[in-house]
Amino acid sequence: MAVTILDIAKHLDLSVSTVSRALNGYGDVAKETRKRVEEAAKEFDYHPSDAARSLRQKRTNRVGLLIPSTIHYMGEFFSELIRGVTLALAESGSNLMLYTTTTDEVAQLTRICRAREVDGIILFSADKLDEAISFLKTESLPFVVLGHSINDPAVSFVASDNRGGMMAAMQHLLSSGHSRIAYLARYDQPRLHSQRLLSYQQALTEAGLEIDGDLVTSASIGTRTGYRAMNSLLDLPVLPTAVIAFNDQIAINALQAASERHVSVPDDLSIVGYNDIRSSLSTVPQLTTVRQPLSEMGKKAAEVLLSRVHDNDIPPIRTNLPAELIIRGSTSHV
Amino acid sequence: MAVTILDIAKHLDLSVSTVSRALNGYGDVAKETRKRVEEAAKEFDYHPSDAARSLRQKRTNRVGLLIPSTIHYMGEFFSELIRGVTLALAESGSNLMLYTTTTDEVAQLTRICRAREVDGIILFSADKLDEAISFLKTESLPFVVLGHSINDPAVSFVASDNRGGMMAAMQHLLSSGHSRIAYLARYDQPRLHSQRLLSYQQALTEAGLEIDGDLVTSASIGTRTGYRAMNSLLDLPVLPTAVIAFNDQIAINALQAASERHVSVPDDLSIVGYNDIRSSLSTVPQLTTVRQPLSEMGKKAAEVLLSRVHDNDIPPIRTNLPAELIIRGSTSHV
DNA sequence: AATAATTCCAAAAACGTTTTTGGAACTTAC
DNA sequence: GTAAGTTCCAAAAACGTTTTTGGAATTATT
Numbered sequence A, B: 001m002a003v004t005i006l007d008i009a010k011h012l013d014l015s016v017s018t019v020s021r022a023l024n025g026y027g028d029v030a031k032e033t034r035k036r037v038e039e040a041a042k043e044f045d046y047h048p049s050d051a052a053r054s055l056r057q058k059r060t061n062r063v064g065l066l067i068p069s070t071i072h073y074m075g076e077f078f079s080e081l082i083r084g085v086t087l088a089l090a091e092s093g094s095n096l097m098l099y100t101t102t103t104d105e106v107a108q109l110t111r112i113c114r115a116r117e118v119d120g121i122i123l124f125s126a127d128k129l130d131e132a133i134s135f136l137k138t139e140s141l142p143f144v145v146l147g148h149s150i151n152d153p154a155v156s157f158v159a160s161d162n163r164g165g166m167m168a169a170m171q172h173l174l175s176s177g178h179s180r181i182a183y184l185a186r187y188d189q190p191r192l193h194s195q196r197l198l199s200y201q202q203a204l205t206e207a208g209l210e211i212d213g214d215l216v217t218s219a220s221i222g223t224r225t226g227y228r229a230m231n232s233l234l235d236l237p238v239l240p241t242a243v244i245a246f247n248d249q250i251a252i253n254a255l256q257a258a259s260e261r262h263v264s265v266p267d268d269l270s271i272v273g274y275n276d277i278r279s280s281l282s283t284v285p286q287l288t289t290v291r292q293p294l295s296e297m298g299k300k301a302a303e304v305l306l307s308r309v310h311d312n313d314i315p316p317i318r319t320n321l322p323a324e325l326i327i328r329g330s331t332s333h334v
Numbered sequence C: 001a002a003t004a005a006t007t008c009c010a011a012a013a014a015c016g017t018t019t020t021t022g023g024a025a026c027t028t029a030c
Numbered sequence D: 001g002t003a004a005g006t007t008c009c010a011a012a013a014a015c016g017t018t019t020t021t022g023g024a025a026t027t028a029t030t
Helices: A005-012 A016-023 A031-043 A050-057 A071-092 A105-114 A129-138 A162-175 A190-206 A227-233 A248-260 A294-310 B005-012 B016-023 B031-043 B050-057 B071-092 B105-114 B129-138 B162-175 B190-206 B227-234 B248-260 B294-310
Strands: A062-067 A095-100 A120-123 A143-146 A157-160 A181-185 A216-218 A242-245 A270-275 A288-291 A318-321 A324-326 B062-067 B095-100 B120-123 B143-146 B157-160 B181-185 B216-218 B242-245 B270-275 B288-291 B318-321 B324-326
Touching: A005 A016, A005 A031, A016 A031, A050 B050, A062 A071, A062 A105, A062 A294, A071 A095, A071 A248, A071 A294, A071 B071, A071 B095, A095 B071, A105 A129, A120 A129, A120 A294, A129 A143, A143 A294, A157 A162, A157 A294, A162 A181, A162 A190, A162 A242, A162 A270, A162 A288, A162 A324, A181 A190, A181 A227, A181 A248, A216 A227, A227 A248, A242 A248, A248 A270, A294 A318, B005 B016, B005 B031, B016 B031, B062 B071, B062 B105, B062 B294, B071 B095, B071 B248, B071 B294, B105 B129, B120 B129, B120 B294, B129 B143, B143 B294, B157 B162, B157 B294, B162 B181, B162 B190, B162 B242, B162 B270, B162 B288, B162 B324, B181 B190, B181 B227, B181 B248, B216 B227, B227 B248, B242 B248, B248 B270, B294 B318
Parallel strands: A062 A095, A062 A120, A120 A143, A143 A157, A157 A318, A181 A216, A181 A242, A242 A270, A270 A288, B062 B095, B062 B120, B120 B143, B143 B157, B157 B318, B181 B216, B181 B242, B242 B270, B270 B288
Antiparallel strands: A095 B095, A288 A324, B288 B324
C-alpha cells in the first residue's frame, strides 16, 4: 500500500491533523515540528492522495480541455495551443484533462460537471458550441471559450482578431494591385467563416470592387484539405490572381494544386494562409500568412480559466489578441 | 451544491447503499426498486462524485500520457498518436490526463504515482526514458512505453519496426541504383537513431558499399528542422543522390532547401521521409516515406495499458507494429 | 500573582462514495 | 410446521485527506 498521512503521523508520534497543517503551511505548528514533518515526508516520499484531497477540498487541481475528435486534421494548430495551455497550468500546479467530443457533447459536459471531474473547462470544440455554452452557463463550473469570440457578454473567451486579420490580408493584396481575390473558406466553421467573409466583402466594397460569388468556395475537411477546391478555382473561366485560404494547411495544398497545374506562385497567383503554423515556413515559396498567436492564446485561456476557478464571480474576461500579417514569398505585386 | 447519492436516497426513502448498488448493477436489489432509482438518477442528473468514487474504489478511471514539453515541434505526429489513444480510452470509459515533462521527470512521476492521480501511464516522453522506466518498475503503477522498443523484457511497449522500416527505405533506394545515400538523422533521439543507423549501415554493407561518414548528419530541433543540415549536405564536394530523413518534417525542409538551390527532386536528388504524417501528401513532389501506423500505435498502447490496469500480473506485452514503405514522387531511379 | 493572550497540538467531523455485514421478511423444502 | 434458503434492504465501516473545534501548556499583561 501507498504511504498515507497516518503513516507519517505514527512515525513521528503526532496527530494526522498536525502533519496535514505542517505540510500545507498553516501557522499553528511549531517550527521544529514542521521541519520534522517535512523531513519525514521527503524521506517516505509522501504525497497526499489526489482523490482524498479532492474530495475534502472540493477542488481537483485539474482543468479540462475539450477538443474535437477530428483533432488529427489540425495537428500543428492544436499542438501550439496545447503548449500554451500546459505552460500556464504548470505554473499554477494544475493538471490537464483532455476530452475529445463525443456525439452527445452536452451529456458529456453534464457528466464532467456533476461528477466534478475538473475545476474548470476550456472549450475549444466547435461542434455545437452554442448548446455547450448555454448548458455551462446553467452550471456553476467555470469555463472559457478558446478560439472563438462569443457575442454573449456573459461568457469569457480568448480568441484572436478575426476581422482585423482578414482585413490585413485583403489590404495587403489590394494594395499590391490584386482585384480578383478568391477566398478559400471552410463552411463547416461557420463562426470564423462568417467573420472572415464580412471582412472580405467589406474590403472589396471599400475598394470599389464587385463581389464575385464564384471566388468564394469551401475546402472540405480531410487529407489534403483545399486541394480540390483550389483546382476548381483554377478551372474558372477568369482566374483569380490571389487566394486567401482559411488556414495554412489549405494554403499549402492550394500551393500544391497550383504547382501541379504549372501556375507559378507568386508570379501568376498569390496565396495567403492563416495561423502561421510552423509548416508555413517550410513551403516553396514560404507562405504569407496571418499570424494568430496560438501558444499565447492557449496560455491566456488557461490563465483566464484559473482566475475564474479562483473566483467565479469576477466579471467575464473577453480577449481578442491581435492578428498580424506576416509577409513572405507566396504573395507579390500583380 | 451538487446532487449527491444521499439526495436520491432521501427522495426515494431508501438507504444510500441500496441506491449505490442499484446504480452499479449489483444483484441485491429488487427490479422495481432499481427502476425507481434509475429514474430518479436520470431525473436529477445524478453522477457520482469522481473524487469520492476514486477514493473508495482506489481506481480513478484516468490514465496519464507523458509527452515532451517540446510537443509543438511534432504537432502532426503527436496528434495522430493522441487520436488513437483517445479512441481506445473512450471505448473503455477512461479519461486522459496529459502531462508534459518537466525538468525533473522522476519527481513528476513520483508525485503521479504516490498521489495516485491515474490508474496507469503511457510513457511517450523520451528525455530520460531509462530513468523513468527504472523508477516505474519499482512502483506498482502499470505503464507502457509508446514509440520505443525497450530491451528490458519486463517492460511493455508499443512501437513500430524501426529496423525494418529503415531497411525498406534503403532497399528501395539501393534497388533504384543509388549508392551515395545520406541519412539526415536526429542525434537527440539516440534510441531511434541507433536502430536506424544500424539498418542504414547494414544495408550499405550488404550491398557492398562503403560507409561514408560525411553522409550521416543530424538535424537540430527547431523551426525548419533539417533545413540547415540539408544545406550542408548539399555543400559536400560529392553530392549524395538520395537522402533519408529522420522524419517527414525534416524531409519537407530538405525538400525546401533543395528547391532553393535548384536541386531538382527527384531528378537530381531522391528524398525519403519517415512517419507518413498527413503533410507528406501536400508537398511537391509528394513524399516517399516510411509509414508508421501512428494512430494504431496510440490505440494499441492504450489497450495494452488498460489490460495491465485490469491485471498488472499478466506478462509484458511487447509489440512492434509493421512499418511500411510508401512510394510517392520524391524518389526515382538514379 | 492572577488573568489574559498566545502557541501548539489532538480529536473529531466532514467530504461522497462503495463494500461489507447482518438481519428481517418471505419462500421453499422436508 | 419448523428448518433452511432466498430476497431485499439498512447500517456501518472504510477510503485518506482537510478543516474545525477545543484544550493544555506556555508566555505576556496588568
